[in-house]
Amino acid sequence: MSCARCGKEAEQLVYRHIDAVSEPELKAKVLSGELFVFTCPACGHKSLITFPVIYRDEHLLACLSDRNLSVEGLEGVAGRRVSDVGSLIEKVKIFDAGLDDVPMEFCKFVTRQELGKDVDLKFLRVDGADNDIIFTYPENGQMQMLAVGFNVYEDCCAIVGRNPAFTGGMSGLVCVDREWAEQFLR
Secondary structure: OEOOOOOOEOOOOOOOEEEOOOOHHHHHHHHHOHHHEEEOOOOOOEEEOOOOEEEEOOOEEEEEOOOOOOOOOOOOOEEEEEOOHHHHHHHHHHHHOOOOHHHHHHHHHHHHHHHOOOOOOEEEEEEOOOOEEEEEEEEOOEEEEEEEOHHHHHHHHHHHHHOHHHOOOOOOOEOOOHHHHHOOOO
16 A cells, blocks of 8 residues: 555555454444554555455444445345445444434434435434434534434334335345435435
């Protein structure tokens, strides 16, 4: 790998498969983003690196790739394809919180409508005694945080449950994101 600032060549350990159950330290590095940061040993410059990787834990098999892939053996786990590091981190956080990304995408849609802003919401965590959903989004060069009542997520779960078309055709690795959700809301 070569540094974007000084051009120095350096080795970078790249993980193509992460089994978060047997290697929880790698899961922590995924969640912090550390796994995807190259630090130049010569000048100290840090840059984001993206590479195809398969992440698996007890709830999720996510593939960070720009290609459609075929997989088998997804019984009991959600199969997701993501196109960027931030989306991989978000999927892990959603499933770690015991939530489902399908109603979460609808929850984001409702939240954007209520805000009256076209922002890129990312799930951060569930927080507080009322289990508020905490989203982040960039605005004016700053990251904003927004708390949404858990009831919005629960309402979205009920809507998904009443509409089997939302999840009926899901098999293999599915890209569940804003574009995916909005196809149902047009």
